[in-house]
Amino acid sequence: MSWLVKTLSTSVGKKLVMAVTGLFFCCFLVVHLLGNLTLYKGMETFNGYVDHLHALGPLIRVAEVLMLVFALVHVTTGLMLTYQNYMSRPVKYQMNKSGGGRTLGSATMPYTGIVLIFFVIAHLLGFHFADHETQTVYDIVSHAFSDPVVVGYYVVAMLVVAVHVSHGFWSAFQSLGVNHEKYNPAIKALALVFSLVVGAGFGLIPVYMSLFI
Numbered sequence: 001m002s003w004l005v006k007t008l009s010t011s012v013g014k015k016l017v018m019a020v021t022g023l024f025f026c027c028f029l030v031v032h033l034l035g036n037l038t039l040y041k042g043m044e045t046f047n048g049y050v051d052h053l054h055a056l057g058p059l060i061r062v063a064e065v066l067m068l069v070f071a072l073v074h075v076t077t078g079l080m081l082t083y084q085n086y087m088s089r090p091v092k093y094q095m096n097k098s099g100g101g102r103t104l105g106s107a108t109m110p111y112t113g114i115v116l117i118f119f120v121i122a123h124l125l126g127f128h129f130a131d132h133e134t135q136t137v138y139d140i141v142s143h144a145f146s147d148p149v150v151v152g153y154y155v156v157a158m159l160v161v162a163v164h165v166s167h168g169f170w171s172a173f174q175s176l177g178v179n180h181e182k183y184n185p186a187i188k189a190l191a192l193v194f195s196l197v198v199g200a201g202f203g204l205i206p207v208y209m210s211l212f213i
């Protein structure tokens, strides 16, 4: 156990924690996006998908608790790294170097991260903790996206998600030691494609629903 505490007290250990929890959230985004794509198929298909999810019962509860724990660990560790980075110039230099130079994503990581905390809280309050007794989840989503302000807010939030993920995805591989001259361009390209797919995939849903539903 002491090796764990020791590892987590170092910068490298914290970066590892960020990588593992961050990649977990990347997987969540893929699954969540695939589920949300059923919105294009209309009310029956989407509500059928949601019913299917809810039917998993305790499994979903376990996944939710795991996500909450990972989110708390990811945010706390990210804040600690940001503070350490701010307080110590050499560490800052080291982190930027390992991140493959300064990009929009790397330079704004703490800010996009903080915006995402507020986005996720508002998103959960609006969709997950909304009244599920008197309306279906499809009703909740389509009603939300009938408001142009909410649509605009979601599109901007999805841009922020894309920028955060574009650096996080790349950086996670660096932290896990997948860092080789030969593979780095491919990992960079994959990070860019992944962030574009996630940003556009989520961002187009509110636009489509506001225009065609």
Ligand code: HEM
Pocket: 032, 036, 050, 064, 067, 116, 120, 123, 124, 127, 128, 129, 137, 141, 154, 161, 202, 203, 205, 206
């Ligand atoms: C257009 C974009 C999105 C739509 C339409 C959408 C839709 C939804 C809906 C309907 C739920 C509630 C499901 C239920 O209670 O049965 C939900 C839950 C959730 N969403 Fe999203 N979502 C979007 C984007 C995102 C993004 C970008 C993130 C993360 C950054 C995210 C994170 C979550 C989380 C953590 C939950 C709770 C999952 C659970 O415990 O069941 N969502 N979303």
